[in-house]
Amino acid sequence: MDRLAQLTPQLAAWSRSAYGRGADVAGVRSLGGHSAITVGFDVIDGARVADRLVLKIAPPGVNRQNNFDVLRQVPLLQALERHRIPAPKAVHWSDDERHFGAPFLMMSRLEGAALPDLFGPDAGKGVTGADRLFEQPVRALVALHAIDARAELAGWNVVRLVAAEIDHWVQVFRKSSIPEWIDLAERVRDLLHRHAPADPPIGLVHGDFYSNNWVFDGPHLSGVVDWEGSSIGPSLLDLGWVAMMYDTESWGPMRRRSMDWHPGPDFFIDCYRRLAPRDPGDVSFWRALAGYRLASITTYYFERHRTGKLDNPAWEVLGESVPYMYRRALRLLDRAG
Numbered sequence: 001m002d003r004l005a006q007l008t009p010q011l012a013a014w015s016r017s018a019y020g021r022g023a024d025v026a027g028v029r030s031l032g033g034h035s036a037i038t039v040g041f042d043v044i045d046g047a048r049v050a051d052r053l054v055l056k057i058a059p060p061g062v063n064r065q066n067n068f069d070v071l072r073q074v075p076l077l078q079a080l081e082r083h084r085i086p087a088p089k090a091v092h093w094s095d096d097e098r099h100f101g102a103p104f105l106m107m108s109r110l111e112g113a114a115l116p117d118l119f120g121p122d123a124g125k126g127v128t129g130a131d132r133l134f135e136q137p138v139r140a141l142v143a144l145h146a147i148d149a150r151a152e153l154a155g156w157n158v159v160r161l162v163a164a165e166i167d168h169w170v171q172v173f174r175k176s177s178i179p180e181w182i183d184l185a186e187r188v189r190d191l192l193h194r195h196a197p198a199d200p201p202i203g204l205v206h207g208d209f210y211s212n213n214w215v216f217d218g219p220h221l222s223g224v225v226d227w228e229g230s231s232i233g234p235s236l237l238d239l240g241w242v243a244m245m246y247d248t249e250s251w252g253p254m255r256r257r258s259m260d261w262h263p264g265p266d267f268f269i270d271c272y273r274r275l276a277p278r279d280p281g282d283v284s285f286w287r288a289l290a291g292y293r294l295a296s297i298t299t300y301y302f303e304r305h306r307t308g309k310l311d312n313p314a315w316e317v318l319g320e321s322v323p324y325m326y327r328r329a330l331r332l333l334d335r336a337g
Contacts, residue, residue: 025044051091124260192285200234239286244325
């Protein structure tokens with residue numbers, strides 16, 4: 001049975017237990033997601049919409065740890081709410097598997113929608129005043145990085161410091177069967193270690209901070225989504241990541257076709273520098289680390305796609321950019337001294 005078809009009666013049964021015997025659900029639909037099954041739905045009570053929610057559960061058959069542990073997000077979402085950072089709110093959660101066969105998290109559904117996919121055919125469609133729009137998530141990012149994460153999320157995993165972050169990806173990119181990519185990655189890794197800052201700020205890292213994960217209701221930011229990959233670590237990785245995502249030099253020709261509508265990396269860096277209480281300094285290292293990270297992730301999934309273990313042609317397109325990401329990282333590290 002299709003997973004969504006299976007979840008619909010389960011959601012209806014859950015809604016009756018949570019909202020009363022007259023409750024039901026409507027508008028059940030998949031919202032995509034990488035590390036979890038993500039489903040949007042309305043709880044209805046007669047003609048009234050009682051709640052608009054998003055369900056997250058781990059996919060069947062996976063080890064429910066780290067990114068696949070949906071309950072791990074609860075204290076994070078509560079911290080974001082305390083600090084008034086626009087994001088979904090944790091509404092219901094439980095480790096009781098009777099409802100959905102797995103622990104679950106129900107979050108508030110944000111008003112509005114994400115912008116068209118950054119690299120999709122409609123990228124930039126209908127977007128006016130991107131600078132004014134994008135200052136809002138940068139402001140949220142500054143607030144996120146100001147949270148004392150080690151105090152407020154004391155139960156989370158051990159902090160991954162810079163050297164460990166760099167070396168974590170070695171076992172990933174070495175799974176590639178393309179020698180040129182491995183050679184480029186090794187060169188970037190060595191330079192990253194050479195230029196790693198001695199005492200970078202440690203805080204919450206969203207991990208995939210760019211416009212596909214920002215929800216806007218008209219001209220206003222409703223919230224930042226996709227917190228599954230969040231961690232405690234060098235927080236400026238988020239700034240490097242968003243700068244890398246909007247840097248044409250990090251992408252191959254197919255991706256560059258849709259990158260003429262938004263402000264470039266300097267906008268995000270300058271905006272963060274203006275809003276943050278602490279100057280981030282030269283962001284070249286963090287941009288290089290972000291590119292190295294994404295390129296390494298891509299080599300892994302590209303290899304799985306090419307060997308038939310994962311059927312997703314999107315990795316062919318993203319794979320084109322791997323050498324561009326690594327070479328851009330090398331140039332940025334050369335600039336860093």
